[in-house]
Amino acid sequence: MTQLECLPYGVGHADEGVSLLVRMGPYRILLDCGLRDVSPLSQQNSDLAHPADLVLCSHAHSDHARGLLALHQAFPNLPIYASEVTTQLLPLNWVGESVPQFCHALPWRSPVEFFDGLTAELFPAGHLPGAAVILLTYTPPPASTEEQRSYKLLYTGDFFLSNSRLVEGLRLEELRGLEPDVLIVEGSYGTARFPHRRQQENQLTERISRAIAEGRSVLLPLPTLGLGQELLMLLRSHHLFTGRDLNIWVDGTVAAGCDAYLDLLPHLPSAVQNFARHQPLFWDERVRPRVRHLLPEQRSQIAAPCIVLTDLTVDLNEFCQSEASWLVLFPQQSSQLEIESKEISSFLAADSGRVTVEFYLLAQHCDGPSTTQLIHNLRPQHVLFVHGSPTYLSDLTGLEELHNRYHLHSPSIGGLVELPIGETFLQPAPPDNSYEGELAELGTVVTITLPDAIMADPRWRTLADTGLIEARWQGEDLVLRGLHQRELLNLGNDRLPIWADGTLKDCCSNCRHCRGQRCWNPSSPLFNFKVTLDGYCPVFEPLILATEIETSDLEDESDR
Incomplete structure (x- = not known):
């Protein structure tokens, strides 16, 4: 049997980057090199001329490509390949450095044979x-005693099904x-389910538009490639901004x-x-909204209100020198709901009265249903999940619909x-990510009791941050979402609970x-219209807010 195996140097947890060494028969192929330090590659293969x-390279984002220049400098004769567009975008990972043309371009949808029996073919993945x-x-040579068949491995890199x-x-x-035979797939968003991309765009542009109408400037810290250009194109073409001064x-x-x-x-x-x-x-300085370059010395001098797209690494305090009021919108990360608190705290220290920090989602990766859709369409034997927090990847490997059909890693x-192919393979037991609890109806409130084991999951801190949750129905399931402190502070006039006789009033606010x-309910006559907080329509659905989660040991609870 042909040897198939994978040795990860980086699997995309937190900010470590992705780099995977794949062996197919006698050949070693390195998929991506997002490592900050490439020394493990040479140390692991010290007895070989090259680490692969x-x-x-799947694409030009830094967490997949930032180690390529150092790898080329350490091993100048090691061939590196990517799509034509990626070869042109790669130098942006090393701005300010002299970067030689070390990456060779490959065509789309055309198999290229690198060694006897080993070919690679590229397909557009979306995302960037x-x-x-x-x-x-890999096809073993005819003289081989192995079964004459080809072995296939598919690596998605970062992918996105939506336009x-x-x-x-x-x-x-x-x-x-x-x-x-093997599918290596990213799991950035785990099993999370997100609204359609266009709906995400509309929610973001609506928030930016309201801030501008209130006379506030909007600051968007962004990575170098991808999201920043997407947002700029969105702001230029969306109906809320076209023609706006x-x-x-x-x-x-x-x-x-x-x-x-x-x-x-x-x-x-x-x-x-x-x-x-x-x-x-x-x-464009002729067509509104006008789009202009911003020089570093202009950061404290720009007139408000305006929109600024800047680097995630820039000292945001430089923009607080003026008297403008700022709404800062950070991109919501795949494995966390906020940027490091020290970065935000430093920025807020400039003047907390003039600065509001919020987070938005504009997905660049597939959510859980789209990831499983891809897997079911490909029907691999082995599935390796990379690129995501360990808890999110554990959620994917624990899905029964996948666990019953594929060998998950x-x-x-x-x-x-x-990665044995065609042999008896016992699937290990899936990780147990479920918790059994109890419901208790106590007059006008419902109490949900869960075992304290749930607090061992690192996501508990986010869920229980304020002790408040939002609950909504998703089919027959009730989905709970924790409300973050900053989210409560930013509710402001956007959602003010209106009480009548001790109960929530049936109105748009609730x-x-x-x-x-x-209004975002397609069944409502007010759909996509701006509504007043005390408005009402026949398809009103209450917002379940401020439900308390109590944690305790179920056995102790039953004893009482």
Whole structure:
């Protein structure tokens, strides 16, 4: 049997990056190199000339590519490959450094043979221009005594099934029924379920629009590539902003990323190319809203209200030198609900009365249902989950619909994963991520009692931050969501509970479909309209708020 195995050097937990060494027969293929320190690669293979036979990079985000330059400098003869667009975007990971052209371009949907019997083929993965799903195929030589068949391994990198503003989503029809022996797939969002991408965009633009109408400036700290360019295109083309007398300033490496996208225009979706035929894609001082470069010395001098897109690494206090009132919107991370508190605290220290911090979701990865959809369409034998917090990946490996059909793995750094094909393989028991509790109806309240074991999960801290939760029905299931302190502070006039005779009044303020003082219930005659807090419609659905979660040991509870 051909040897198939995977040795992870980085699996994308927290900020460690992704780097996976795959062995197929006699060949070693390194998938991505997002390591900050590449020394483990040379130490592990000190007896070999190179740590791998070749390197394939899925896309240009730093957590997948930042170690490639150091790897090339350590092993100049080690071949590195990626899609054509990725080769052009890679230098943005080392701004200010002299970067040689060390990465070779591969075509889309065309198998390339690197060694006898080993081929690679790239498919567009969505997520970011140039991002690729990599299909590796190894066919043993005819003289081999092994069964004459090909072995296939598919690596998704970061992928997204939905279309975004500047990237078309992964086309499932290109991969459906591929039946790879091994699938290495990202699990950034675990089993979470998110609204449609367009709905996320509308919620974000509505929030920004209200802040501007209130005379506040909006600050958006962003990574160099991907989200910043998506947001800029969204603000330029959304109906809430087209023609609006407003300045949008773009700062630092986010601006460099925009310039790089302009060189990639022929590779962007046709709708984007049509847009660019009539007006500039990004930089435009003629058409409103105006989009301009922001120089470092201008950060404390820009007139309010305005929108600023800047680097995540910039000292945000530089923008607080003026008297403007700021709404700071951080992107919600895949494995956490907030940026490191010290970063926010430092910024708020400038003037907490003028600065409000909030978080938004504009998904760049697939949620749980989309991830399982991909797996079911591919029908692999082995599935390896990487790129996500350990708890999120554990949620995926614990899904019964996957556990009953596939051999699931969630590898750790340095843990060799052997991938036997066509042999009897006992699936290990899935991790137990469920908790049994009790419900008690006590007059006008309902108490949910859960065992204290739930507090061992690191996500408990976020859920129980304020002791308040929001509950909503999802089919026959009741979904609980913790309310964060900052979220309660930012409710302000957006949702003011109105009480009547000790009970919540049936009004828009207390309806679960009211967000941003706008109705989002498609069944309502007020759908997509701005509503008053005391408004009402026949399809009102109450917001269940301030339900207490009590934790205790169930056996002790039953004894009492």
